Amino acid sequence: MTTPQLTLYNTLTRTKETFVPIDVGNVCMYACGPTVYDFAHIGNGRMAIVFDLLFRLLRQVYGTDHVTYVRNITDVDDKINARAARDFPGLPLNDAIRRVTEGTAAQYQSDVTALGCLEPTIQPRATDNIAEMQALIGLLIRRGHAYVTNGEVLFAVSSMSDYGKLSGRNLEDNLAGARIAVEAHKRNPADFVLWKQSSDDQSGWDSPWGRGRPGWHIECSAMSGRYLGQLFDIHGGGLDLIFPHHENEIAQSRCAHGTPAMANVWMHNSFLQVKGQKMSKSLGNFFTIAQLLETKDFGGRQWPGDVLRLAMLMTHYREPIDFTVKRLEEAETKLRDWQRAAQGATLADGDGPDASVVSELADDLGFHRANIALDVIAKKANREGNEVAKHCLAATLRFLGFGLDTLLVSEGETAEPPHLAAAIAERLDACNAKDFAKADAIRAQLAEQGITLMDYKDETGARQTRWEIRR
């Protein structure tokens, strides 16, 4: 196929830029994944969905085997320690930590799979990359970008001339911010921890600087460097990671390697809001993905994963989303319409998405415009006998990570409910005998089971009945 030109908004330059891969044979993207101490909420899910969409798009454009997507799992964190001590007080710390992180990581995986996300190519764990982190820290010390003090290794921000480029802030501004606690042992208040000492009851690893654990940012520098190289194509994450996390990643990686850039394109998704405020763990105004999928806590009902996916994608990834029941309902209606319009299509493995949808996505993940294109295709597919449009719609939905039959089942599927055919036949007899009371009773009875009947006339003008079950 022809390669559409990709345009992506780059936080680093605050503009949309034409995307030029470093190596078209292996396009590399890195996204900051979850810290596995607790259930992920739907706001975390948005990030996974946005970068999954980008991953799918890149695979479409450059070829399935020519994209490497790394999403890390952060399993070193003081919150994890706290959670381990709380949940498994009887276990040795390391065992307790493993229980927490493995359980949470598995939950995360199943959550985002339900949201239609493909597995990233590589999902490295921080704890498997401690040696890489230490090597990086060693390099930073040797090159004069880090110093040891008070049992900590700190990054010296003043050693980097253009520190703060990504977030658009400078050290003077940071100094002016009264919210940074001034710590006497830091040369500059903005210096941040690369390695910190662990007490005996904290997780820790031996290192040249004593038994300790890594700071928050170093893991991503280590893992992206290990799996994608010193310079790679795209680095992504939530808006709130721009500062300090990504800023500091850049500082570490560039200073350690002496490179002018860490990643060429930096992409950040915006947040979910609840009643005008950011959905966040600290505010407590969040719903976990599992909660939405499996409980009736939000809107008094459960929500299918791909309805949540569409609800996240209906809005451009750089715009905030107000998370409401109404939005989910709208997503469900729309997805059901698409699935209905695509019904009956049979897909082969190689069937690809509609070109207009791909080209909308190629413009900075313009799903909201792709959405319009899908409506157009669905409308065509609904016009009698437009098998091409139907097939195209099905293939495109699959490409976008949506199910084709998650919201309704109907004819042609194997799961026809027992006695349905008999009930329909009985009702048709009743209709033909003008016994509409009986016919309506049968229809009402089926409706109670969630089965909708739809009458139509065949070529001969005889009444026929289709059925559909809402899931």
Place this chain on the structure above:
RNA sequence: GGCCACGUGGCGGAGUGGUUACGCAGCGGAUUGCAAAUCCGCGUACUCCGGUUCAAUUCCGGACGUGGCCUCCA
């Protein structure tokens, strides 16, 4: 206080220097025994105030409002 986004009809959400999407909900119609599904049609908008212009929702300036980051956070 510093920095960054954003303000379009009941809702979601495009786009454009003049004719002004698309979807949901609403209304009317076709179809139907009645429905459902589908199709056709309709309505209300561009935060405010200046400026540029023959003409601005669209460009410029300002105001106001909302959200985010500056501390763990997608």
